[in-house]
Amino acid sequence: QQQVKQSPQSLIVQKGGISIINCAYENTAFDYFPWYQQFPGKGPALLIAIRPDVSEKKEGRFTISFNKSAKQFSLHIMDSQPGDSATYFCAARTGGSYIPTFGRGTSLIVHP
Amino acid sequence: ETGVTQSPTHLIKTRGQQVTLRCSSQSGHNTVSWYQQALGQGPQFIFQYYREEENGRGNFPPRFSGLQFPNYSSELNVNALELDDSALYLCASSLDLGTVLNEQYFGPGTRLTVT
Numbered sequence: 001q002q003q004v005k006q007s008p009q010s011l012i013v014q015k016g017g018i019s020i021i022n023c024a025y026e027n028t029a030f031d032y033f034p035w036y037q038q039f040p041g042k043g044p045a046l047l048i049a050i051r052p053d054v055s056e057k058k059e060g061r062f063t064i065s066f067n068k069s070a071k072q073f074s075l076h077i078m079d080s081q082p083g084d085s086a087t088y089f090c091a092a093r094t095g096g097s098y099i100p101t102f103g104r105g106t107s108l109i110v111h112p
Numbered sequence: 113e114t115g116v117t118q119s120p121t122h123l124i125k126t127r128g129q130q131v132t133l134r135c136s137s138q139s140g141h142n143t144v145s146w147y148q149q150a151l152g153q154g155p156q157f158i159f160q161y162y163r164e165e166e167n168g169r170g171n172f173p174p175r176f177s178g179l180q181f182p183n184y185s186s187e188l189n190v191n192a193l194e195l196d197d198s199a200l201y202l203c204a205s206s207l208d209l210g211t212v213l214n215e216q217y218f219g220p221g222t223r224l225t226v227t
Contacts, residue, residue, distance in 0.1 A: 004154075006154075034215075041220060042220050042221075043116070043202050043204070043218030043219050043220050043221050044155065044202070044218050045217075045218065046215050049215075089154050089155075091154075099145065099157050099160065099168060099170075100157075101157075102154030102155050102156075103154050104152070104153055104154050105152070105153070105154050
């Protein structure tokens with residue numbers, strides 16, 4: 001049972017474009033939604049996270065949009081750069097738990 | 113770099129063998145979680161150790177076991193290896209439990225191949 005569904009599986013974007021990755025969840029007990037970035041040969045690293053009491057969070061070129069009623073959230077990467085090429089995972093966890101449930105990941109390639 | 117180290121980097125084992133993977137947590141962190149990341153998938157939670165005690169377990173069989181030592185480093189042991197155990201094994205360390213603001217930091221992983 002996949003509790004966090006992520007799409008697309010892969011994404012190719014030109015430099016300067018906008019990358020959009022979408023996730024959906026079912027468990028309404030989730031109350032913390034982190035995004036992780038993973039480069040080849042490395043473990044996932046926290047990129048940005050949001051709690052459901054806000055609809056949007058922005059950090060530099062990275063923005064999370066959150067729709068609580070639809071149980072969906074998305075990552076937008078503005079002005080995408082070749083250095084952003086990595087695998088991105090959305091995740092969700094319940095309060096007080098360090099155990100995130102991960103999506104299957106999106107492989108992003110940004111062409112120069 | 114996160115300060116979380118794992119060894120070995122790569123490992124090849126034969127079906128039926130046993131394997132031990134090691135993790136050194138970030139300085140000051142007392143909680144270690146282990147994850148299995150199959151190719152093309154997100155990490156799946158195996159179990160977590162807090163102050164040397166198992167504190168939660170995912171949907172993995174008992175042949176997956178672990179230890180945490182007084183210095184908070186940790187081991188993951190897998191017995192009777194199966195082909196499907198081939199994956200990247202990640203450990204993540206964090207400080208204490210139950211505090212959302214305390215994030216966990218992942219190591220680079222150990223790539224296990226079972227033939």
